[in-house]
Amino acid sequence: MPQTVPFVDYLVLGERPHLVARACTGCGARFFDRRNACANCFATSFTQVDVPTEGEVRAFTIVAHAAPGVPVPFVSATVDCAGTSVRANLVNVEPTPEAVRLGMKVRLALTPVGVDQAGTEAISFGFEPRP
Template identity: 55%
Template sequence: MPNSIGHRMPQQIPIVDYLVLSEPPHLEAHACTGCDALYFDRRNACAHCGGTEFTRKPLSNEGRVRAYTIVHRAAPSVPAPYTSVVVDLDDGGVVKANLLDVTGPEHIEPGMPVRLGTYVAGVDDDGVEAVAFGYRRQEDAA
């Protein structure tokens, strides 16, 4: 699809099915209709209440770092060090992801506010971009 100056925009696909590439991008979870427990993967039954009906629920793009670790060793194709975080989302839900653009512990603390960010993780032979997500410090995401 061409943009306003006539260039073709690359096709993008999310790297996980719970990342929604709308404007703005966001995560969606399966919410149990019985108890509102949240799951990123498809479920036949809720692990909390045993319910079998689910709806899709958009999740907040903002949250706070619950815990983190800085990873110094990774597969050869993965740049290290990188920071892995567990984020408590503002409107409920917990997600594990990477903290983008931060690898020094002096820039990270539990409770730190973060905001969802996306980036192109790779491109296939047809030029289709695989889009991944992580979190940025809110002061860096503005």
């Protein structure tokens, strides 16, 4: 079986793939990047929390122009996962205004990014419509 690695530190692969955020112990604000202090209350203590794998589209745009080599169009979205705001692409959906809507129910979906010379596959994430 080929080895897989998460494309970002906050993606957990395995039997139950999910995202992990850093939650401020002072105010509860959640972040995916490394922080020395909370951008909301300036506290300096954080704990890790699992992010729900289902959510709702709160904002989106259909990207028509991107860097060379990036296929367009695609849908970039902000998804609310029970209070945690996640920025990700929508996958397995037509990139048209008719196919995507605010409030759309979505779930975490894994997407392969590439394979290195040793055969290790990098896995990223997006969100896809829930059935």
